Amino acid sequence: MLYSFDLHLHTFFSRDATDSPESMIDAAKKRGLSGIAITDHDTCEGVDYLRRKGLLRDDGEAVDGFLIIPGVEVSTQEGHLLCLGTTLPFMKREPAKKVISAIHERGGIAVAPHPFDRFRAGIREEVLNDLDLSAIETFNAAISLNLFNKHAATYAAHRGLARTASSDAHQASTAGISSTSYQLPELSLSAFLAAVPNGGILLEKKLSFQQFMKKNCKNWISQLQSPSPKKH
Template sequence: MAFNIDLHTHSFFSGDGISSPEDLIAAARAKGLHGLAITDHNTCDAVNYLLQKGLMRLDGLPVDDFLVLPGVEVTTADGHLLCIGAELPYLKGKPAREVCDIIHQRGGLAIPPHPYDLFRAGIRF
């Protein structure tokens, strides 16, 4: 079975989003997605909020047939880098390769979210 999941979203817990985590989930469901990762900038506050509300689980299982993955968008010294599926310490300003290594050591997936935008937040590897 194929899953359609948005791996790059922002809530009002970060400067780039205006929606609540619940509104992000509702919008994703309305679009027919099976899940999303909330990847706020340098904070996991939305993840902690959803865990407290019972709207996501850390064991990777969906809640009410909708999967919410833990994530964060780290502002590295070299640009932005998504971390999906792993808890991280505060890493803002660290080198991107070091952040990638930490993400992988913790079992997460590292994704450059702006691969073609080298003027703002893209990373050259």
């Protein structure tokens, strides 16, 4: 059966996001999604919160037909990196290779988000080349210029890596606007993680100009308030 997921979004546990985990879930359900990954900036508080609320199961099974994928967007020494399928201790500004090793040790997968967006802290190509990734986020709905997504798609094809599309939502109104669908034997975390490296079907839709400005203004303010990860 085909299941659709938003693999990159933020709740109010990220400093630059505004809405609750429940709001993000409700919005994704309204768009017909089967699950979302909670990828707050450098914290797994949102994941822990949903676990306490009974909306995320330790055995990786869906709750009421909806799957929460634990994760985090780590601000590594070289740029942002998505951890999917597990949680991590605080690893901000650690080398990307070290973070990926920790992800794999915990049974998760690593995805490079918005790697070629020159206005955000994506991991650059010379570093990506040496990383053990399961996929490249080749469509980020909040990308500043289309050519950055196109560059990511070209890079993924060159390396033979799977592609993903995500909203990078920081408000519930944009959760699930872009997504990736996979043929799975069941709706579970283990089935999802096994499918990602094989690639899925991408729904690619960008934020409107108003949505883009609302989201990115908060990002820019947040970046001004704290040091950015080291770029190469």
